[in-house]
Amino acid sequence: MNSYKNVKLIILGLAMLVLAACGDESVDGGSYELSAATNSQQTSAYVYTAALADILQNDEESEYDIDLEVLPYSGGIGNAELVQNGEADIGIMFNMSSNWAYNGIVAYEEEYPDIRGLVGGMNEYFIGVIASTDFLEKNNINSLKDIADNEIAVNLYANEPGTLAEYNTKLTLEAYGMSYDMIEEFGGSIEFTSNDVIQTAFQDGNADLHIMALGRGHQVISEISTMTDITLMDIEDEYHDFFTDIGYDSGTKFPAGEFNNQDYEVNIPSFYVTYIVNADMDDEIAYHLAKTVNENKEAMAQSHAAMNDFVPEQAGYSARNGNIPLHPGAEEFYEEIGAVD
Structure with a gap:
C-alpha cells in the first residue's frame, strides 16, 4: 500500500513538473x-x-x-x-x-x-490650421487673432468630438481666447464631421477653417490643396507656451513643399x-x-x-x-x- 502511494506521489510530482515546464514555454x-x-x-x-x-x-x-x-x-x-x-x-x-x-x-x-x-x-504630427485663402484675403486675416479681435464670422469644420483632431481644434481656439460658442456668436457655424465631408466642403467653397492633427503629406489635405487654394496658418510664438504647458512640442516647423502651392514653412506645435x-x-x-x-x-x-x-x-x-x-x-x-x- 505504501509502495502504491509512493508511485502516485511520483506520478503527481512528474505531472506538476510537466505543467510547470509548459507554463515556462508560454512565456519563453x-x-x-x-x-x-x-x-x-x-x-x-x-x-x-x-x-x-x-x-x-x-x-x-x-x-x-x-x-x-x-x-x-x-x-x-x-x-x-x-x-x-x-x-x-x-x-x-x-x-x-x-x-x-x-x-x-x-x-x-x-x-x-x-x-x-x-x-x-x-x-511626428502638428496642429494644422487650414484656411481657405479666399476667406483670409476677403477678411484681411493674417492670424487667428484677427478672427477673435474682429469677431469675424467663420464656417469652421471640425472632426468628430472625442478625437485628437477635435481636441486640437478646441485647444487652439482656447489659446486665442475663443470657443465654439463664440464662433457662433460671431455669426459663424461649426460642423463636426468626417474627413471626406470636410474635403468636399473646402472644394465647394463652404468651409473657411479646419483645425486638425496634421502629418506630412496628409492625404486629405493633399487632395484639398490640388482642388482649392488653401493656406496653412502659423500659430505665433506667443501662443506656444499654452501648448507646451500641456505636453506639445515647440521649436520644430512644418516643412515647406508638403502640399500643392505650400512653398513656405509653418510655425505650429508638434507631437x-x-x-x-x-x-x-x-x-x-x-x-x-x-x-x-x-x-x-x-x-x-x-x-x-x-x-x-x-x-x-x-x-x-x-x-x-x-x-x-x-x-x-x-x-x-x-x-x-x-x-x-
Whole structure:
C-alpha cells in the first residue's frame, strides 16, 4: 500500500513538473494572439501597424509566433481606455495624450494608471490650421487673432468630438481666447464631421477653417490643396507656451513643399505618435515587441513614409513617450541599446 502511494506521489510530482515546464514555454516562446487599436484605415498609424503585424507573423527566426489583429479604432484619445481595460493589447497614442490619460487631465476625467510606454516618437504630427485663402484675403486675416479681435464670422469644420483632431481644434481656439460658442456668436457655424465631408466642403467653397492633427503629406489635405487654394496658418510664438504647458512640442516647423502651392514653412506645435501597452503585459513579450519595431523601421516606412520620422535611438526617451512609465520589458531593451534618457 505504501509502495502504491509512493508511485502516485511520483506520478503527481512528474505531472506538476510537466505543467510547470509548459507554463515556462508560454512565456519563453509560444503562440500569441494580440490586438492593436489604431485609427481609421486611411491613417498612417493603421497602415504601418498593419506592416508590423506582417513582420511579426512572418518572422521565422523568432521564438514567438504572434498574430497581431489591427483594429481601425479608437484613435489617440480613446485607445487609452481600450488598453487600460484589456480590450486591446497595444494602442496608438500621442506623447501628450498618453500623459493626459495617465494623469487624468485635459481630455480625461479619470486616470489610466495601468498604461505603459512601449515605443515613442514613431512619427511626428502638428496642429494644422487650414484656411481657405479666399476667406483670409476677403477678411484681411493674417492670424487667428484677427478672427477673435474682429469677431469675424467663420464656417469652421471640425472632426468628430472625442478625437485628437477635435481636441486640437478646441485647444487652439482656447489659446486665442475663443470657443465654439463664440464662433457662433460671431455669426459663424461649426460642423463636426468626417474627413471626406470636410474635403468636399473646402472644394465647394463652404468651409473657411479646419483645425486638425496634421502629418506630412496628409492625404486629405493633399487632395484639398490640388482642388482649392488653401493656406496653412502659423500659430505665433506667443501662443506656444499654452501648448507646451500641456505636453506639445515647440521649436520644430512644418516643412515647406508638403502640399500643392505650400512653398513656405509653418510655425505650429508638434507631437509624436506612440505605442502603449498595459502594465500586465508579459515582460518578454513587451521586450520582443519593442525590439521588433525598433529593428524594422525601414520595412515599416516602406508601408507608409510617416515612419521615416522614427528615431529608434530615442524610442525610450521620456518625452517621446509622454513622460509615462515605460513597460519594464521595453525599458530593458532600451537600456541595452542606450535609447533611454
